[in-house]
Amino acid sequence: MGKCCGNINENAFKPDDPCNPPSHGCTGEKTNNKESANCPVTWFGNMIQNCYEYATDAKSKGKHIVGIMCEYTPRELIMAADGIPVCLCGGSAEMIPPAEEHLPANLCPLIKSTFGYNIKKTNPFIEMAELIVAETTCDGKKKMYELMGQTRNVHILELPQKPDDQDAMSHWLSQLRNLKAKLEELFNVDITDEKIRQAIRTMNKERQLRRELAELMKSQSPSLTGRQLLDFKSSISGICADFQQYSNALNMYKNQVAKPGKTSPVRVLLTGVPIVHGAERVLDIIESGDGLVVAMDNCTGLKPILEDVDENADDPITALAQKYLNLPCSVMTKNNRRMDILRQMAADYKPDCIIELIWQACITYDVESYFVKKLAEEQLGIPYLRIETDYSPSDSARIGLRVEALFETVRERSVCK
Ligand code: SF4
Numbered sequence: 001m002g003k004c005c006g007n008i009n010e011n012a013f014k015p016d017d018p019c020n021p022p023s024h025g026c027t028g029e030k031t032n033n034k035e036s037a038n039c040p041v042t043w044f045g046n047m048i049q050n051c052y053e054y055a056t057d058a059k060s061k062g063k064h065i066v067g068i069m070c071e072y073t074p075r076e077l078i079m080a081a082d083g084i085p086v087c088l089c090g091g092s093a094e095m096i097p098p099a100e101e102h103l104p105a106n107l108c109p110l111i112k113s114t115f116g117y118n119i120k121k122t123n124p125f126i127e128m129a130e131l132i133v134a135e136t137t138c139d140g141k142k143k144m145y146e147l148m149g150q151t152r153n154v155h156i157l158e159l160p161q162k163p164d165d166q167d168a169m170s171h172w173l174s175q176l177r178n179l180k181a182k183l184e185e186l187f188n189v190d191i192t193d194e195k196i197r198q199a200i201r202t203m204n205k206e207r208q209l210r211r212e213l214a215e216l217m218k219s220q221s222p223s224l225t226g227r228q229l230l231d232f233k234s235s236i237s238g239i240c241a242d243f244q245q246y247s248n249a250l251n252m253y254k255n256q257v258a259k260p261g262k263t264s265p266v267r268v269l270l271t272g273v274p275i276v277h278g279a280e281r282v283l284d285i286i287e288s289g290d291g292l293v294v295a296m297d298n299c300t301g302l303k304p305i306l307e308d309v310d311e312n313a314d315d316p317i318t319a320l321a322q323k324y325l326n327l328p329c330s331v332m333t334k335n336n337r338r339m340d341i342l343r344q345m346a347a348d349y350k351p352d353c354i355i356e357l358i359w360q361a362c363i364t365y366d367v368e369s370y371f372v373k374k375l376a377e378e379q380l381g382i383p384y385l386r387i388e389t390d391y392s393p394s395d396s397a398r399i400g401l402r403v404e405a406l407f408e409t410v411r412e413r414s415v416c417k
């Protein structure tokens, strides 16, 4: 971890200190290289390259690259083992045909794309990983890991299915202790409580910065788009330079008035599956018209960063277990907390409608969409649209028409009010 992680001082920018570079307006004017390095838009636009350089450098210094594929894995445990947690979820449509040579076509594109990278060996982070943590979430992922495990070092992290049951926490705790033991043995390290607490502080800081950025969208006229917000995140957590750029982005957007263009956009709450890097097509379609995605509850949005971990808990692993078991994913039954979060987000972000994105063959989110539709229409009183698609752009025009029809409904309702 960098020297300033968990300890960013927003008021102490120093030009030559990589942990305290000067804040930059990033207003689009011509910049020299050094200035553009301090622009959060440029920085996160280069996110994969940044992560690659960071991981390569860390590996050369004896750190261990560990792949993860779900937000249930506590990154803190990996960081406390001198590891670098990297999200391996694939967002590329090009990786799907090679995956379909081994996996059924009727599988979620996220799983197929991840596996395509695995067999084509084109994701440098998979190639660098000494261990891949494989979380037993949906059936497709669970079975894909078995194929991945033929050529990779895979550790299965078994999730409870019924998070509210009394024995769920003890099972989950034992799974986290198993993961800790695995990391200690593989990397020949001692994961002390203090190391975990340090990693918790780092992750809490990251969650806080990303939360503050997301909360800018509560404004009646936000100065950034949902797509810009989505881009402000990284495949690797705990990168010091990212923290500085989150701070830069906060300074920049807090002081900016709304961009001209959309005078009264349709505010959208986007829910459902994660939108991983490279698979942002539906979000772009929504925002190419009158839409503005003011909130996303998915795993690439607010869901994983809503809660922090208790930094002062006597047993930091129990604290981690509590935070992560609270994650409201559709793979759990029942998943009432997701509805609670959506209700709260509707109150905070004032959406005009809810759009639910479902990756094709994602059974759990698809079935759960029944409850989300009811929540939107019967409790919140706002229109709901379910979009099921994959990574191919072939249905973009059709999706655009359906989104436009939804916005028309929103406009009609606002006139009738
Ligand atoms: S949606 Fe569920 S399975 Fe997917 S990353 Fe989030 S928690 Fe994991």
Ligand code: SF4
Pocket: 108, 109, 110, 111, 137, 138, 140, 141, 273, 274, 331, 359, 361, 362, 363, 364, 365
């Ligand atoms: S989107 Fe659905 S099917 Fe795909 S990996 Fe996530 S939970 Fe599984």
